[in-house]
Amino acid sequence: MKSLCLTAGLPLEEMAQLSDIVRPAVTLAKREALAAQGTAFDSLYAVRTGSLKQVIVTDSDENLVTALWLPGELIGLDAIGKEVYPGSLVALETSTVCEIPYDKLDELCGRSPEVRWRIQRCLSHEMHDERLRLHLLLHRTAEVRLACFLVSISERFRHRGYSPHHFRLAMSRSDMASYLGLTPETVGRTLVKYQRQNLLLSRGREFRILDLERMKRLAEANGRRQRQRCSS
CATH class of the missing domain: 2.60.120.10 (Jelly Rolls)
Structure with a gap:
């Protein structure tokens, strides 16, 4: 307790x-x-x-x-x-x-x-x-939703005395997708994108945030889906 x-x-x-x-x-x-x-x-x-x-x-x-x-x-x-x-x-x-x-x-x-x-x-x-x-779920892009989620998990682990950069999260990709209103395929693609940007390393249930400040900036971005304007 x-x-x-x-x-x-x-x-x-x-x-x-x-x-x-x-x-x-x-x-x-x-x-x-x-x-x-x-x-x-x-x-x-x-x-x-x-x-x-x-x-x-x-x-x-x-x-x-x-x-x-x-x-x-x-x-x-x-x-x-x-x-x-x-x-x-x-x-x-x-x-x-x-x-x-x-x-x-x-x-x-x-x-x-x-x-x-x-x-x-x-x-x-x-x-x-x-x-x-x-x-968060209102018109936000998948990239921003997942960044917000990872930053939130990072903070929750930090409050418990654990590393905010490296943690194990038992949720499956399907559970994460359901929680964020996304598809598992979108979650997988976004995680790969983070790795290409040197933001994150993920393997199975293990996550290592390589640049927490940049991840926080991404999470705090407006991140709304852009609607295409019809040409006149």
Whole structure:
């Protein structure tokens, strides 16, 4: 729980109370589901090791990857309102998670303004990240979308004390494509383009950003698709 933003900096008494309601860690095998889409919501989950994705099956039977969680992040915040998990929670690799029963967490929030504020902050971050992602997908080129994604992953690893330049990401190219609203072929071509530009080296699940500042500038570019003007 040390890396979890919910507990970072909490007074010892509140941290002990929070630890008391957390259930023992559960280990998930690669591709194992933690919860299925539509399952009744009863707990949040804190990722200890590994990574998980959320997959939503639409009415037209399309599988969409809508979320990615790394160690220290909370799963299930988007399930609180409708009281069901909106998508299946699937391990991308061997992972461990800690279950936090929501009814007990809610009781603790009533006793501890500090814990309640931490939950509200996590919800706020979740909303901000979702709106930023929607903005990213709006008419942006594949090159800019993928740069934004890689910079975001780089920052998330840096916050956890890992290298922002060299990391292993368990997502497949197909999952990355679904998450960014692209095709796997487009993701593959764009990664090859980055390598030709000496921006990135990628092999399987291993990524090494060679020029992080240039990657950030690319991610911050307008990057909108240019519409062809009809000649008069």
